[in-house]
Amino acid sequence: MIINFWGNLKELLRPPFKGQKRVEYQLTRQASVKDIIEALGVPHTEVGRLTVAGREISFAAPGAKDDTLDVYPLSPPVDVTTPTLLRPEPLPGLTFAVDMNVGKLATLLRMAGFDTFYQNYISDPELIAVAVRERRILLSKDTDLLKRKEVVFGYLVREIYPERQLAEIVHLFGIKGQFKPLSRCLRCNGLLQPVGKEQIIEQLEPLTKKYYDSFRQCLGCGKIYWPGTHRDKMLLVLNRYGDYRALD
Ligand SMILES: [Zn+2]
Structure with a gap:
């Protein structure tokens, strides 16, 4: 099948596909489009929309040999409170669970007043459990973590410097106008x-x-x-x- 990766998604493809917009994928077994996309390196959390011949499909749709699949990135501003075909159960609000590999981002998000779970030395399964149970968006630099099927809402942080990471998240979710400085504790996330x-x-x-x-x-x-x-x-x-x- 032919798969087109739009926007910055092509940068997430594994070698030798990295940077290629159009990938020819040899289907060797029955697999969902989610599995195929992730086998090529792109975590499902980074996908905003999937279409075949202009028709929107879900992650569970099976890959078909003669299809051309278009994979689109998340398109800012992302609204996690509205159901989509890819994520039919929306979140009640915009809250975060932050991985250790972007720990300083957690402090900045709290500084801006956003409800942010962060804990040092937490295992991956525990972090995922918190994100799922508390309905939080998982922010990480770990593509394997974001490929886990329990993770529905997540985002692979691209920027390196914490302040630019904050700007990246603010831009993605369109929350520039929602800053509430001095509303949340930097140490424990308490109000x-x-x-x-x-x-x-x-x-x-x-x-x-x-x-x-x-x-x-x-x-x-x-x-x-x-x-x-x-x-x-x-x-x-x-x-x-x-x-x-x-x-x-
Ligand atoms: Zn506190």
């Missing part, structure tokens, strides 16, 4: 709520005590935040990468 200075004054460093009057505290772990801590950095990232364009 922050305003707290009176007098209630926490004992825990403040002298300069913080002197220059700040507005504080928030994590409902989960008790950590205290104030505007100087990360709002400025967030604005810097936004200003620098607000007009991010994926390299596709």
